[in-house]
Amino acid sequence: MTVLLEIKNLKAWYGPAQVLDDVNIEVPDGGAVGLLGANGAGKTTTLRSVSGNITSAGELRFDGKDLHGLRPDQVAARGIAHVPEGRGTLGDLDVRENLRVGAYLRKGAAAIREDLDYCLDLFPQLKDRLKSNASALSGGEQQMLAIGRAIMAKPRLMLLDEASLGLAPGTAKTVYAAIKRLRQESGIAMLVVEQNANLAFSLVDSAVILETGHSVLEGPTEQLRTMDEVRSAYLGG
Ligand SMILES: Nc1ncnc2c1ncn2[C@@H]1O[C@H](COP(=O)(O)OP(=O)(O)O)[C@@H](O)[C@H]1O
Ligand SMILES: [Mg+2]
Structure with a gap:
């Protein structure tokens, strides 16, 4: 399958503080990849690097073309829609x-x-x-x-940041069921940041695990599900 989003050795900083060092993710065209990791691991920063909201270094390609140096609206125009942490809806509209x-x-x-x-x-x-x-x-x-x-925005790729955060379990399930349906019906590729790995695994084909700004593990969902370190850290044992 063709790779739609390719992230290799991604690095990012907030001022002098380096928070991403070696992030590696490939999202296939039409595929869905989970991005898991503890609070502060760099998941949001990874998405913000892709959507042009912060400056980063390393390889960042969408549909074979470099994304570095593009403004967020230019990234959006290429076909990437970012659903940010905290939703980002316009309250007075x-x-x-x-x-x-x-x-x-x-x-x-x-x-x-x-x-x-x-x-x-x-x-x-x-x-x-x-x-x-x-x-x-x-x-x-x-x-x-x-x-x-x-x-x-009719994107080719959607970046989803903690869609379940702060929602009651039933509501979170409803939201993920809708995202799953969207995926099936639209073929939009997805990079899905989620603290709730059970929800993420209900949607994605594979996942990457981040620890303090590094990719440490990646694999198909079925394989990750059975790994002890994944079960204890992300699936509640
Ligand atoms: N605006 C910011 N300024 C300075 N440091 C930040 C900022 N946003 C996040 N950080 C730091 O960057 C690191 C990664 O944060 P983040 O990408 O938000 O992690 P995650 O989404 O995995 O919880 C953390 O150490 C966090 O404290
Ligand atoms: Mg975050």
């Missing part, structure tokens, strides 16, 4: 406006309307809240909106 903002780089009103309908079919909870300000939504609805906004 309503749900429909937030979804529309996701499509701001696109032309073609009919296709945009079709994708909006798709978002509401995927997340029916949002249908009754189209006129509500994003800030008035529950955590689960905000997460759905953040993912919906990314769908509206």
Whole structure:
């Protein structure tokens, strides 16, 4: 399978502090890869490097082309949608406006309307809240909106950062079931950061484990599931 996103020996800094040293990840076209690791391991920083929100060094290629030096809007225009940690919805815009903002780089009103309908079919909870300000939504609805906004950009790759964070277990499951359906129906490739490895493993084909800015382990989901160190650290024994 062709590699869509290729990250090799990625390094990143906040000021003088180096927080990524040797991160290596390949996301196949149409594939879904999990990125696991303890708090502070560098998962968010890895996604922010890809989306152009921080400067990084090393190899960073999307569809064979270098991503270094691009602004976040230029990365988005290449086909990468980032669903950030903390959702990043626009609180004083309503749900429909937030979804529309996701499509701001696109032309073609009919296709945009079709994708909006798709978002509401995927997340029916949002249908009754189209006129509500994003800030008035529950955590689960905000997460759905953040993912919906990314769908509206019609990306080839989605970067998902801790979509389950702060959600009740049932809500987190609902959100992941929708992401799984999206994956099956759209073929969008995904790089999925998740603290809850059980949820991540329900979605991804393979995963990379980060420790203090280094990739330390990677493999197919089925293989990682059976490894003692993965079970004790990420799967609750
Ligand atoms: N804006 C920032 N300024 C300085 N240090 C940061 C900043 N954001 C994160 N860090 C540090 O970078 C490291 C990696 O953080 P992060 O990528 O957020 O980890 P994760 O998402 O895996 O929890 C941590 O040590 C964190 O404290
Ligand atoms: Mg994080």
